[in-house]
Amino acid sequence: MSTTVVAAAAFFAPLSSTSGWFDLLGGLLVLTGAVFSLAATIGLRRFSGPIGKVHASAKPQTISLILMAIGTAIIVRGSMDVGMILVVAVIAMATAPVAANRMGSVILREDQIDPATLTRNDLVDPSQDSAAGPDGEVYNSATGTTEPTSPGA
Amino acid sequence: MGDLTVVTALLYLAGLLLAIGALITIAELVRGPGSLDRVICLDMITALMQGALAVYIAVSRDTTVAVAMVATALLAFVATTAVARFHRRDEPKTATQPERATH
Numbered sequence: 001m002s003t004t005v006v007a008a009a010a011f012f013a014p015l016s017s018t019s020g021w022f023d024l025l026g027g028l029l030v031l032t033g034a035v036f037s038l039a040a041t042i043g044l045r046r047f048s049g050p051i052g053k054v055h056a057s058a059k060p061q062t063i064s065l066i067l068m069a070i071g072t073a074i075i076v077r078g079s080m081d082v083g084m085i086l087v088v089a090v091i092a093m094a095t096a097p098v099a100a101n102r103m104g105s106v107i108l109r110e111d112q113i114d115p116a117t118l119t120r121n122d123l124v125d126p127s128q129d130s131a132a133g134p135d136g137e138v139y140n141s142a143t144g145t146t147e148p149t150s151p152g153a
Numbered sequence: 154m155g156d157l158t159v160v161t162a163l164l165y166l167a168g169l170l171l172a173i174g175a176l177i178t179i180a181e182l183v184r185g186p187g188s189l190d191r192v193i194c195l196d197m198i199t200a201l202m203q204g205a206l207a208v209y210i211a212v213s214r215d216t217t218v219a220v221a222m223v224a225t226a227l228l229a230f231v232a233t234t235a236v237a238r239f240h241r242r243d244e245p246k247t248a249t250q251p252e253r254a255t256h
Contacts, residue, residue, distance in 0.1 A: 013156075021229050031164075038171075038174045065204065065207075068204050072210050076210060098234065102194070106240050
């Protein structure tokens with residue numbers, strides 16, 4: 001009985017100091033980030049098609065990296081490398097939208113999205129003037145140029 | 154690695170969740186029908202590697218691998234962007250294979 005009490009006291013030892021509560025906060029942030037990571041991989045498994053997988057790998061994964069970097073920075077607070085760990089969060093925020101945008105563009109160009117599921121298609125051919133932009137121009141995926149909408153089409 | 158406390162228990166649990174996620178991602182990498190699906194899975198694996206490095210830093214309080222986290226983040230971005238730039242459409246297997254066999 002007494003060994004259980006001693007083990008429990010050692011298990012909850014960090015909670016007896018303010019520094020330990022900061023460690024607990026960092027641990028909770030890292031665990032939340034790991035949960036988001038697992039959710040992202042489950043999304044990778046369940047969503048259909050490459051564009052759904054881009055969704056899964058872009059948003060929850062970025063949240064996960066930010067939470068884990070902040071949690072780790074809180075745990076190793078006082079170290080010189082805290083800035084380097086926070087740079088990881090900044091890089092994740094800066095690069096994830098760009099990478100997801102490029103991948104989505106490639107997926108759309110290679111016709112791996114069912115057009116019926118789109119509410120707005122930025123890469124349609126000029127004959128469908130309903131999707132033309134406010135300046136009456138649409139992007140032609142075949143030539144890679146922007147052309148004016150043909151009138152009366 | 155030290156005594157088991159509330160904090161290290163949370164971190165070990167986080168590492169376990171990341172390992173499960175990595176297994177799911179590798180299974181998806183093998184399954185994914187197209188090359189783009191596989192590229193996205195590889196991107197996810199590099200992100201999971203960064204998370205695992207963060208957990209390692211938090212458990213061991215050893216920040217020397219923080220630079221490795223930054224390097225992995227930059228490499229993952231360059232890899233995904235380069236694939237998106239130079240990717241070519243997958244060839245349909247059923248249409249081309251019998252044609253080549255006759256030559």
